[in-house]
Amino acid sequence: MSIAPIGIFGGTFDPIHFGHLRLAEEMLELASLSQIRFIPVGTPSHRVKPAVSAHHRCEMLRLAIAEQPGFVFDEREVRRVVACYTVDSLRELRAELGTAQPLCLLMGGDAFLKLNTWKAWEQLFDLAHIVVGYRPGFTLAEHIAASAIHSHYRERLCTAATLSQMPAGGIVELAIPKLEISATDIRQRVAENRTIRYLLPNTVASYIYQHHLYKPC
Ligand code: ATP
Numbered sequence: 001m002s003i004a005p006i007g008i009f010g011g012t013f014d015p016i017h018f019g020h021l022r023l024a025e026e027m028l029e030l031a032s033l034s035q036i037r038f039i040p041v042g043t044p045s046h047r048v049k050p051a052v053s054a055h056h057r058c059e060m061l062r063l064a065i066a067e068q069p070g071f072v073f074d075e076r077e078v079r080r081v082v083a084c085y086t087v088d089s090l091r092e093l094r095a096e097l098g099t100a101q102p103l104c105l106l107m108g109g110d111a112f113l114k115l116n117t118w119k120a121w122e123q124l125f126d127l128a129h130i131v132v133g134y135r136p137g138f139t140l141a142e143h144i145a146a147s148a149i150h151s152h153y154r155e156r157l158c159t160a161a162t163l164s165q166m167p168a169g170g171i172v173e174l175a176i177p178k179l180e181i182s183a184t185d186i187r188q189r190v191a192e193n194r195t196i197r198y199l200l201p202n203t204v205a206s207y208i209y210q211h212h213l214y215k216p217c
Pocket residue numbers: 010011012013014018019020023106107108109110111133178179180181182183184185
């Protein structure tokens with residue numbers, strides 16, 4: 001049986017930018033996903049505290065994805081008061097969507113290479129596929145050779161066409177040019193009164209200025 005997979009894209013989105021949106025857009029197409037759920041983290045478990053509140057990060061995310069019906073805002077992690085982990089969100093989604101629905105956890109190559117630092121990371125493969133965007137010309141294989149993920153990578157690597165055939169357990173690499181955009185750089189630019197035009201949607205830039213976000217106190 002073949003069921004169109006659903007993509008799950010978690011991040012701090014502090015703020016969301018065209019690097020995130022292009023990655024998601026390319027994955028929607030290349031992995032034939034029916035939709036992508038954008039899940040902003042609430043209290044990040046393995047990262048520094050976000051610069052702005054979950055409310056602002058969610059509003060910026062809503063504005064950024066408003067015109068793409070395939071992108072869906074999912075606020076489950078910001079509703080939690082305790083530290084949130086991807087494995088818990090995936091368990092919830094699996095319970096809601098059923099055992100047959102293919103789920104794909106989407107991430108950039110940088111995040112994938114640190115996967116073994118995530119809570120219960122090996123259980124992620126029981127709950128979802130992992131779809132990794134990597135720069136063309138850059139081979140993930142050589143970067144993870146010495147890491148704990150290596151044996152999973154070797155055993156689970158498959159093609160995008162397989163994602164709809166099973167609910168979880170595969171690793172798919174997609175060559176997607178990475179835009180040289182980071183939320184850290186955007187925050188720094190705002191703090192220094194430098195331009196952020198063409199790095200993120202205009203609606204998000206306007207929201208940042210309107211609410212005086214990322215300015216030093
Ligand atoms: P920060 O600069 O605050 O660390 P970030 O821009 O890297 O933030 P995150 O919210 O941490 O954004 O990223 C969420 C996901 O998006 C991660 O899987 C990351 O690999 C991916 N990602 C971030 N920036 C890009 C980009 N420019 N191109 C492709 N993927 C990206």
